Each structure stands twice: as C-alpha cells, then as structure tokens.
Amino acid sequence: MAPKLLLGLLAPILSLRMSKAKEDAPATRFNAPGDFIIGGMFAFHSKVQYLTVDGKPQFPACYSFYLIGYLQHLAMRFAIEEINNSTSLLPGIRLGYEVHDTCNNEAVATKAALAFLSRDPENDNAAQCDYANAKPRVIAVVGPSSSSLSMLVTRILNFLSIPELPIFFQVSFGSSSSYLSDRQTFPSFFRTIPSDSRQADAIVQLLSKFNWNWVAALATDNLYGRQALEIFTQEALLKDICVAYEAILPDGLNPSEQNAKLIDIADRLENSHINATVVFASPEDAEALLRAVVATRITRRVWIASECWSASPSVALIPGISNIGTLFGIAIKSGAMPGFAEYVQNLLAQPRPGRTTEEEVNEQCPECGSLTYANFSRAIQNSRFYTMFNAYKAVYAIGHALHQLLHCDTASRTCDADREVYPWQLLEEIARVNFTVESEPVYFTETGDPPTGYDLILWDWIPPKNHTFGIVGSYDALERQLTVNESKIKWNTEDGKLPVSRCTQECKPGQKRWLRGEHNCCYECEDCPAGSFQDQAHPTECTPCPQHQWSPAQSTKCFNRAVEYLEVTDLLATIMVALTGLTLAQMAAVTGMLLRHHASPAVRYMGRFPASTVVLSSACCCTSCFLFVTKPTDTICKLRQPIFFGSFAVCLAALLGTAVRRSGLEQTLKRRWLRKHHMGFSILLNTAVQGLLCLLWYYWNPPFLEENTELDKILLLQCEDSAFPGFTALLAHVYCLALFCCFCSLVGQGGNRMDRRATKAINFAVVLILIIWTLFVPAYVTSQGKFVALFQIFAGLASILAIFGSCYYPVCYVVLFAPHLNTDDYFSCLPQDPPADKEKPSAAEAKG
Structure with a gap:
C-alpha cells in the first residue's frame, strides 16, 4: 500500500x-x-x-x-x-x-x-x-x-x-x-x-600525445560535470599531467551574475598562461563560457570539448569563436542511418x-x-x-x-x-x-556498457559563418587506445605549429628534474653527474651506474669500463722489471765473487752466515716484486706482501746482527748463548714478529682483490693490501727494525778500525733505507692508479741497492781492485766468526 x-x-x-x-x-x-x-x-x-x-x-x-x-x-x-x-x-x-x-x-x-x-x-x-x-x-x-x-x-x-x-x-x-x-x-x-571513465582516458591520452601537462579543467555544475571532472583529474594525475586550474561553471544565477562569473573564469585562464583547457559542459553552459572567452579576447589556445558539446552547432556559430584557437571534440562513435x-x-x-x-x-x-x-x-x-x-x-x-x-x-x-x-x-x-546495425556491433558488458568508442574531431571554421567537423583520430574503448592522424590537424596558431602547454619545458636527456612548486609539472632540470644516468622510468632522480660501468655527466646510459691492471708490458713496469733483473744480476755477481774468494781476509771478515742471509733474503725480496706486475688474483694478493716484507725483515735482521757485532754491543749481552747466537736470534725473532703480524692482519682484514672504480672509464684490478692496520703494522716493523739498526751502529764502539768502518757503512745504508721509506709513505698514500705498486718495488730495490752499495761493494772493490789491502793485518781478522765470549789468556800463559 x-x-x-x-x-x-x-x-x-x-x-x-x-x-x-x-x-x-x-x-x-x-x-x-x-x-x-x-x-x-x-x-x-x-x-x-x-x-x-x-x-x-x-x-x-x-x-x-x-x-x-x-x-x-x-x-x-x-x-x-x-x-x-x-x-x-x-x-x-x-x-x-x-x-x-x-x-x-x-x-x-x-x-x-x-x-x-x-x-x-x-x-x-x-x-x-x-x-x-x-x-x-x-x-x-x-x-x-x-x-x-x-x-x-x-x-x-x-x-x-x-x-x-x-x-x-x-x-x-x-x-x-x-x-x-x-x-x-x-x-x-x-x-x-561509453562511460565518462573512457572519455577521461581518451582526453588524457590526447594531452599526453601532444605533451600538454599544464592544463585547466572546467565542468558544468551537475552530476555529469562534477563526476567527469573528478575522474579526469584522477586519470591526469596518473600520467603526470597537472590540472593547474579547475572551476565549476556557474548555474542558477541571473544572466548578469552568471556572465560576471564566466568573465572571472576567463580572466583566470588568461592570467594562468595555460594553453590547453578541457571543458565538461552541457551545450548551453559551453556556449555561455565561450562567449565570455571571446569577449575576454583569449586567442590561440587549445580547447578540448567533452562529448556533450563536442559538435554543438550553437557553439560553433558564436561570433568570433574561430579566434580562440584550436578546438578538439571527443565525439561518440556513430554510424549511418x-x-x-x-x-x-x-x-x-x-x-x-x-x-x-x-x-x-x-x-x-x-x-x-x-x-x-x-x-x-x-x-x-x-x-x-550527435x-x-x-x-x-x-x-x-x-x-x-x-x-x-x-x-x-x-x-x-x-x-x-x-x-x-x-x-x-x-x-x-x-x-x-x-x-x-549498420556495421556497428551492439552488445552490453556486465556493467551495461557498450563497446562503443570515440571519434576525435577537429573544428574548422569557414568564413564568414560556416564550420565543419573533421575526424582526426579515434579511441578504441576495448583496447583503451587513442590513435591520432597528426597530418590532418591544422593548428590555429600564429605560426601554425603545435602549441605548448607546460609549466616547464621538457628536461634534456640526461637531466633529472626536481619540483619547483606544489605542482609536479613545475620543476627545474639538473644534469646527472658523472657515474650516473637518467632513467626514463625515474625522471626525478639519477640512477648510479653499476660498478663495472661508467658514464659522463648528463648521460642517459652507462658504458662498460676498460679493465686495467699493472702488467709487465706497461712501460714503467717494464723499466721496473729491468731494474729488478739488474739488481738480481748484481747480487748474483757479488755472490759469485764471494764464493770464489771465500778464503780471502776481506770475505772472511764479512762473515759467511750474515752475508749469505742478506743475499738470499734480498734475492727473495726482489723476486716478490714480480708478483706486483702481473694480473692480480686473490692468491697473489694474499702472498705478495708477506713475502716482500718477510724477506726484507730477514735482511734487516741480519744487518742488525752485524751492526751489533761490529759495534761491540754484543758484549753487553749477559747470557753467553745470546752473545754467541745473537745473529740467529735476531733473524728468528724478527721473522716471528713478521709472521705474527701477518696472522693478525689476515684475521683482522686480509688482503683481497679489489675492482677499483675511482678512475674515470677504468675498472682497475688491484690488490687492496694497504688497509690499516695490517699493512701499516708490517711497514712499521721493518721501519723500526731499520731505525734500531741505525741506533746500534751509532752508539756502539767498534773494536778496531775496520769494525768502525763497518758500522759506518751499515749506518749509511740504514739511513738511506729510512729516507727511502719515509718518502715512500706519502707518495704511496696520495697516489692512485695501477702504477702505485711500483713505488713499493722501487723502495725495495733502492733499499737492497743501498745495503749492497754500502756493505758489499767496498769488499768487492778490495778483492777485485785492491788486493794489496786484502790482508789479515789490514782487516785484523781472526778466524771466521770467533767465539764472542772467548776469555783472554792469563799473564803466566802468555809468558809460557
């Protein structure tokens, strides 16, 4: 009821x-x-x-x-x-x-x-x-x-x-x-x-097609207009299109009030410098709006009409409407009757x-x-x-x-x-x-909607009061795809070219953009720095290149780095290898000379054990230099520093033992066995210290193969073996060993003239070593590139040559070029390695 x-x-x-x-x-x-x-x-x-x-x-x-x-x-x-x-x-x-x-x-x-x-x-x-x-x-x-x-x-x-x-x-x-x-x-x-969601999608695709992302949207004050405006704004936001100005067209006002409101909207469009405007309106509201636009003398803009008034004859006949610019219409697909x-x-x-x-x-x-x-x-x-x-x-x-x-x-x-x-x-x-019906399919989806799409039409005015509507594109509602025939479009602009409606011009390739205001369409462009590129999928940021690639500033892609490492074919490496070979050759020559004249007073004065130790450790140190001029691997990186510093430490330990002996400091040692075997003890102790430091290094932060990308365009394969504290500890140990050797050679008092000469020679060699390694540290730390390792090779070779030049070359000179000095009286030589604790004969024994 x-x-x-x-x-x-x-x-x-x-x-x-x-x-x-x-x-x-x-x-x-x-x-x-x-x-x-x-x-x-x-x-x-x-x-x-x-x-x-x-x-x-x-x-x-x-x-x-x-x-x-x-x-x-x-x-x-x-x-x-x-x-x-x-x-x-x-x-x-x-x-x-x-x-x-x-x-x-x-x-x-x-x-x-x-x-x-x-x-x-x-x-x-x-x-x-x-x-x-x-x-x-x-x-x-x-x-x-x-x-x-x-x-x-x-x-x-x-x-x-x-x-x-x-x-x-x-x-x-x-x-x-x-x-x-x-x-x-x-x-x-x-x-x-079709529903308004399809119309909004078609309009957004049209705006994106011509790169218009700074637009205005106007709508009739009813359910159709407000909902169409809401859907369009949402769709535009997904495509990075900014609706910089939107307004609801006045309704229900007396003619004078309505016209004043429309004039105000037209003024805002004029002052906003927006060149593309979308209008969802009834034919009556669209006509009233465009009359106000004509009265405001807005020209050379782009207007997009919703299907409701896309081909309105009353709008097309407004006096002076041809001056407002280019007008597109979204017209529902139709057929012949x-x-x-x-x-x-x-x-x-x-x-x-x-x-x-x-x-x-x-x-x-x-x-x-x-x-x-x-x-x-x-x-x-x-x-x-229609x-x-x-x-x-x-x-x-x-x-x-x-x-x-x-x-x-x-x-x-x-x-x-x-x-x-x-x-x-x-x-x-x-x-x-x-x-x-008439070649047009008719059926309804589950929502009651048809498969009908849209025609994109272009208004063309023929003076004085005639007009035509030409189809310049179409929208497939099922595929949701807009197709535009740009060759049929005649732009109503001063130069006949495509109008621009953007808050900011497009950034150049390789530039990122950052927002300048509240709209995501207003932004500044900034070049991507070297080592990064601008990905089209992320226009607001610069994407870093992968480690194995590089890029110049303002780049859109990365390039593969050239792989480099220190190898023997490089000029400087070749020179250093040649120096290493010459050093080994001079060591072989000195060793041969010492072996041939092992019975001479000069050679016996040097001592067989310390001389052989210095020669062998120096040779081992020189040989390790070849590990620095080959393609690095993880194994090479873990071996080369322990071999280099270990052999160099043995050489300095033998030199320290010699300095203690020649300076007479061995007499200050309280224990007899220590005075007798201080040379071996020095070598063994320093070798143990080096081994312990290596173990701690490997436990703390072991050396490893590094792909260095600090150099432009180059992927440098190098050993990262200079990290604190491992490398520093090994270097500090040999430096302290050289410093202590220098101290012993300075404070000790040799037993005779030749001992004092020997300590002076050791002192001179050690001072050179200290100078060499003192200069090595800042040069090594401040340099980069594949040739940095050559500093260490050069320092090692120079140290070895300093030892041989100060301690062994004089003996070789006496043996080869001054035989008249190669006598026991000159060297005051006792049998090789006399016991350090041998007691002097008593007066009675001397008389007997």
Whole structure:
C-alpha cells in the first residue's frame, strides 16, 4: 500500500495529460499504438521557468527549444518504423511509442517516469502494486540523455520492484556517468555510449600525445560535470599531467551574475598562461563560457570539448569563436542511418491540423508545429557527431531482445504474439543481445556498457559563418587506445605549429628534474653527474651506474669500463722489471765473487752466515716484486706482501746482527748463548714478529682483490693490501727494525778500525733505507692508479741497492781492485766468526 499511497500523494503535482494520436500531426505526434509500447524520454527544451498563479507555485514551464533533443526522438521513431516494416526482425509484431519531454529538469522527468508506471494512459495515477505479475503499458524506456535524470528515472521505474528482480529497464543514449555502471545500484540500466571513465582516458591520452601537462579543467555544475571532472583529474594525475586550474561553471544565477562569473573564469585562464583547457559542459553552459572567452579576447589556445558539446552547432556559430584557437571534440562513435534525412523531410512536410490557443499551449512541444526541414538540415548533415544514432541503436537493442523473447522465426516470419511478456523477462534477454546495425556491433558488458568508442574531431571554421567537423583520430574503448592522424590537424596558431602547454619545458636527456612548486609539472632540470644516468622510468632522480660501468655527466646510459691492471708490458713496469733483473744480476755477481774468494781476509771478515742471509733474503725480496706486475688474483694478493716484507725483515735482521757485532754491543749481552747466537736470534725473532703480524692482519682484514672504480672509464684490478692496520703494522716493523739498526751502529764502539768502518757503512745504508721509506709513505698514500705498486718495488730495490752499495761493494772493490789491502793485518781478522765470549789468556800463559 505504501507505493500506491506515495503515487497518490504525488498525483496532484505530477499529473500528465496524454496527447491523442488522432489530433496530432506527425511532427507533433509523441505517441503511437502498438503491440508493445516503448517509452521515450527526450529533451525538447533545455530550460524551465518556475511560475506562480495567485500565489500558488505551478508546474515548471519548459522553454528554449533544443533541436538535437527533438532529432534524437525522431531517430527513435525512425528505428521503430524500420522495425515495423521489417520482415526479419519482429515479423507480424508492431511496436508503438510514447515520448515525453524531460526539459533536462528533475521535476519534469519525474512526471514522465510516473506516467510510464500507469496502467491507463487516460489516468496517470492508476498505479499497480505488483509489477512482477503485471503487464505495464510500457515494456522499456529509451533515454533520458542526462546522467542525473537517468539515475532518477531508473530509481522511480524500479522502486516498486522486488530487489532481486528489477522490473523496468531503460537504455540511455546519452548518459555517461560512471556511477551508472554500478550493477548493485542500477541493475536494469543499459546505455549505448561509453562511460565518462573512457572519455577521461581518451582526453588524457590526447594531452599526453601532444605533451600538454599544464592544463585547466572546467565542468558544468551537475552530476555529469562534477563526476567527469573528478575522474579526469584522477586519470591526469596518473600520467603526470597537472590540472593547474579547475572551476565549476556557474548555474542558477541571473544572466548578469552568471556572465560576471564566466568573465572571472576567463580572466583566470588568461592570467594562468595555460594553453590547453578541457571543458565538461552541457551545450548551453559551453556556449555561455565561450562567449565570455571571446569577449575576454583569449586567442590561440587549445580547447578540448567533452562529448556533450563536442559538435554543438550553437557553439560553433558564436561570433568570433574561430579566434580562440584550436578546438578538439571527443565525439561518440556513430554510424549511418540510411533514409533518416528523407524520413525527417517527409515527416515535417506533412500537413498539420489547426490548433486552438489553449491546445497549443498544452502541447509538449509548441514550437514543433512550425518546424521545417531547413531547421534541421545542418544538424542532419553532421548527425554522426550527435547521439541520434545511439538512440537508434537503443531501439534496435530492445527489438532484438523482444525478438528472442517471442521466439520469432525469420524463415517463417512468425512470432509468438500470444505470449505473455513482462518487462523483467525482457531485461534478461537484452543483457544477452549481440548483433550488428549498420556495421556497428551492439552488445552490453556486465556493467551495461557498450563497446562503443570515440571519434576525435577537429573544428574548422569557414568564413564568414560556416564550420565543419573533421575526424582526426579515434579511441578504441576495448583496447583503451587513442590513435591520432597528426597530418590532418591544422593548428590555429600564429605560426601554425603545435602549441605548448607546460609549466616547464621538457628536461634534456640526461637531466633529472626536481619540483619547483606544489605542482609536479613545475620543476627545474639538473644534469646527472658523472657515474650516473637518467632513467626514463625515474625522471626525478639519477640512477648510479653499476660498478663495472661508467658514464659522463648528463648521460642517459652507462658504458662498460676498460679493465686495467699493472702488467709487465706497461712501460714503467717494464723499466721496473729491468731494474729488478739488474739488481738480481748484481747480487748474483757479488755472490759469485764471494764464493770464489771465500778464503780471502776481506770475505772472511764479512762473515759467511750474515752475508749469505742478506743475499738470499734480498734475492727473495726482489723476486716478490714480480708478483706486483702481473694480473692480480686473490692468491697473489694474499702472498705478495708477506713475502716482500718477510724477506726484507730477514735482511734487516741480519744487518742488525752485524751492526751489533761490529759495534761491540754484543758484549753487553749477559747470557753467553745470546752473545754467541745473537745473529740467529735476531733473524728468528724478527721473522716471528713478521709472521705474527701477518696472522693478525689476515684475521683482522686480509688482503683481497679489489675492482677499483675511482678512475674515470677504468675498472682497475688491484690488490687492496694497504688497509690499516695490517699493512701499516708490517711497514712499521721493518721501519723500526731499520731505525734500531741505525741506533746500534751509532752508539756502539767498534773494536778496531775496520769494525768502525763497518758500522759506518751499515749506518749509511740504514739511513738511506729510512729516507727511502719515509718518502715512500706519502707518495704511496696520495697516489692512485695501477702504477702505485711500483713505488713499493722501487723502495725495495733502492733499499737492497743501498745495503749492497754500502756493505758489499767496498769488499768487492778490495778483492777485485785492491788486493794489496786484502790482508789479515789490514782487516785484523781472526778466524771466521770467533767465539764472542772467548776469555783472554792469563799473564803466566802468555809468558809460557
């Protein structure tokens, strides 16, 4: 009872008088009988006026005739007439129609929707309580074109339905709101145009195509405009497009206030230096906006029209509109309707019966009685850019669903005309239709949306007052891909070139960008430093190159480094190897000379053990130098420093033992065995210290093969063996050993003249060693590259040559060139290595 009571309460306000077919001429005939009636809701007028009579509010009065809405209703009637004349679709079945004007107004549309619920066309308020088992007068509704009206109508048509079983369904030819794709809320809504989400995606792709990321967005103040603006803003953000300015076009104001608001919006567009503007608006709002734009003298901009006004003839005829710039339109894909122009022409040419003034005022469309074909000729020529074809398809979708429900047989040209048909049954069938009309596929997805896409059209004005709409691209709704034929685009700019609409020009390749303000489209460009590159996937940062690659500044890619290491073929390495060979050769020559003259006083004076130790350790040290001029490996890196410093430490330990002996400091040693074997003890102790330091080094931070990338374009293979504290400890040990040797040679007092000469020679050699290694440290630390290791080789060779030059070359000179000095008296030589603790003979023994 509640629904019936609600209709009863609405009856005084929402009464509707049906026009009788026999009284109407074809041009003003808005209903026709048939076996099945299809309801139609079209906007014959675009505005309403609220009046009062004797202080009582009246029902809204419609005015401002809307030519396109009237043509859309004619497309519905044309499709019904084609189906009625068809022998393959619904043979033997006649479709009727009942059309109402919505005036784009909620109250007027509600009145029409309630009329469809009535059982009796003469009594609008005869509602039914159970529509699940009733046969309403209207089986389906085509329209309305407005999204907000569609939401209202679909709720009214189904508010008496069982929740799980919607009764009435509607097929809209112009409602694009994404909300209508929600099947939980609108289970019986279908449409033949794509949703706003597809339109927003097409516009965003167009902006991205021409690199426009600094845009404005304007929208009508209704559900369509606000939702379209919201979806577009979200899609634009995902593509790094900044909506720098957005506004809602004023509505419901008096003409002067509305014009002032529009002038303010136009001024803001002018001052913002935005060259691309997207407008989601009704044709009336778009016309008012662009009149303000023309008055503000905004020129040479890019305007993108939503499907609602993408080919509006009233907008195209605004005086001076050709100066505003380049105008693109997102027009719903359409198709041909062969014979439609002739149908309209014949319809309007038929005679009209006379009307009384009262009857004329009460008609849905008072202006329709005086229409001629000339009023529609231009619109019919551009019909592919309007939604007439989509209204045409909507009727055919209902016809095919009814064809299946009635089990029509095309071959026998019969249908089950006696079958009881309920709207909920037809709803099930329309969800499964799949056919082609004029080469255009017609079916509905699970959300009630069609596979229809868009045409990208370009406005072209032909002086003085003519215009054309050319197709320059298309949008595939299934693939979600926009295709643009740039060769067909004529830019309305001063130089005829592509206009720019960016807050900041594109960064050059190899530059990163960082935000300059609150918009992600406003940024500064900065060159990527050397060693990094700019990845297109991450434009706001510079990506470091991998370790084995390099790059110059402002680079978009990395290059492989040239692998280098110190090898014997390098010039400096070759020179150092040659010096090492000469050093070994001179050691071999000295060793040969000492062996040949081992019995001479000069050679015996040197001592066999210390001399052989120095020679062997020096040779080992020189040999380790070859490990520095070959391709490094992990094993080589772990071996070369211990061998080098170990052998060098043995050499210095032997030299220290000699210095202690020649300086007489051995006599200060308290223990006899220590005085006797101090040479071996010195070598053993220092060798043990070196070994212990190596073990600690390997435990703490062992040497390893390093890929050094500090040099440009080069991947240097080198041993990282100079890290603190291992390398430093070994170097410090040999340095201290040399320093102690120098100290012993200075403070000790030799037993005779030759001992003092020997200590002086050792002192001189050690001082040279200290100088060499003191200079080595800063040179080694501050240098880089593959030749750094040559500093250590040179220091080692120079130290060995200092030892041999100071201690052994004089002896060789005596043996080879001064034999008259090679006597026991000259060297005061005792037998080789006399015991250090031998006691002097007593006076009695001496006398005896």
